[in-house]
Amino acid sequence: MPPDPDSFLALARSSPWRWTTLHLAHRSGFAGECEAWVRRPGELLVRDSEGRLHRASGLPYTRGTLMVFTAEGSPRPVPVPSHRSVLPHQVTPPLRPDGLVEWRPDRFDLDYDDPMYVSYRWVAMLDPVELSHHVAVDRLRADVVAGRPAWRADLRALPGYDPRCGGNCCELLDSEAGMRADLDDDEELPPSWRGRDHPDHYDVALDVQTGVVVRCLPVGGPDDAPWLENDILEVDTDLDELFDRPGTTPPAR
Known part of the structure; x- marks a missing residue:
């Protein structure tokens, strides 16, 4: 069946349940060219353009402090109780008839993120839930990207767009x-942000099997607008030796 906008949005929220390991070739304005291996939950190996290996583990979420206001109106910090993380594969989201996620469970102890490399755009491209709501979807079509089925559309962010890390930082x-x-x-935009030029829209492709962003290319706007490309090379292959033996290096591609 050809995709429709609701299907595209559902695919954008489904990544945590559609793959466990990933091998990809990456190109972007923020990370350059590199090759990466991801094993969920929380394992990442990157070989950069100079052949150096970078390992990361853990999830890049942040913890805050709960502020309680007294009767006098003065804030008093209260430590947030520690919790045992629950991971997406440990819960079952409601699914649509096509197998995509209808809505994602929202609970304080559920940690969705993958390890970060260079920027939170890396986290967002692997799990692009920010593209699942408050975006306009135009010119949606089926496509093939790096030999794999993809759904591709022109996307515009609408008021209410909620990026993984926004505020003129790492939004897709x-x-x-x-x-x-x-x-x-x-709240007003800071003076240094006012009058900034943005792309008219983005040409975005999601890999159908995984939900990962494989193309996110600006159309119009400044020459230095953020962009990224991923070529997915392998999905759900056994990467245990690569991650369980730290001295193991991946073969050259």
Whole structure:
């Protein structure tokens, strides 16, 4: 069946349940060219363009402090209780008839993120839930990217767009909506952000099997607008030796 906008949005929220290991070739304005291996949960190996290996483990979420206001109105910090992380593969989300995720469980102890390399855009491309709502989907079509089926569309961020790390930082869709993501509704843009030029939209392709972003290319706007490309080489292959034996190096491609 050809995709429709609702299917595209559902695919963008489904990545945590559609793969466990990934081998990809990456190119972007923030990370350059590299080759990467990911094993969920929380394992990443990257070989950069100079052949250096970078290992990362753990999840790049942050913890905050709960502020309680007393009767006098002065804030008092209260430590947030520690918790045992629950991972996506340990819960079952409600699924649509096509097998895509209808909505994602939202609970404080459920940690979705993959390990980060260079920027939170890396985290967002592997699990592009920020593209699953408050985006306009136009010119949607089936495509083939690096020999694999993909769904491709022109995307524009709408008010309410909620990037993994926004506020003029690491959003996938460079836009005013992305800049405003970390501001209160009535808060003005900082003076240094005003008048900034953004792409008209982004040409975005999602790999059908995994839900991973394989193309995110700006159309219009400044020459230095953020962009990224991924060629997926392998999905759900056995990477245990690569990650369980730290001295093991991946073969050259």
